[in-house]
Each structure stands twice: as C-alpha cells, then as structure tokens.
Amino acid sequence: MNQLLAALTRDVIGGFNLLTLIGFLVMGVGLTQSRQGRRRAPIAFALMGIGTAMVFAGIYLAQHPA
Numbered sequence: 833m834n835q836l837l838a839a840l841t842r843d844v845i846g847g848f849n850l851l852t853l854i855g856f857l858v859m860g861v862g863l864t865q866s867r868q869g870r871r872r873a874p875i876a877f878a879l880m881g882i883g884t885a886m887v888f889a890g891i892y893l894a895q896h897p898a
Contacts, residue, residue, distance in 0.1 A: 841893045849894055855886030 840851040862879025 841890065841895055843895070849890050851893065852887050852890030855883045855888075855890055857883070858886060859883030 841849045844850055844853065859880050860883075862876045862883060865879065866873060866876030
C-alpha cells in the first residue's frame with residue numbers, strides 16, 4: 833500500500849502527480865458528460881466532485897522537498 837501511495841504521489845509533469853492528473857481527467861469526463869447530455873446532472877456533478885477531491889488529495893499528499 834505504501835508503494836502504491838508513493839507511485840501516485842511522485843511528481844510526473846511540472847509538479848503534478850498521478851493522483852492530481854487523474855483527478856483532472858475525472859473532472860473533465862464529468863464536465864463533458866454533462867455538456868453532451870449523455871448523463872444526468874447528478875452523475876456528472878458526482879464525477880466532478882470526485883475529481884476535485886482527488887486533486888486536493890494529490891496536492892495534500894504530494895512529496896514536497898524539504
């Protein structure tokens with residue numbers, strides 16, 4: 833479990849880690865589904881909320897240099 837968390841919070845691109853990037857991807861999917869009308873609004877809002885929580889978790893758990 834520790835190795836998984838380390839892999840998700842390692843910097844990948846410009847200070848972003850995998851957890852943050854996946855969060856942005858989930859938010860984008862929720863927004864796209866909402867705008868195209870493929871999903872009902874509560875599902876799209878739930879996806880955007882989950883993505884936002886993942887971004888905040890990625891920022892909080894990031895390995896900052898000492």
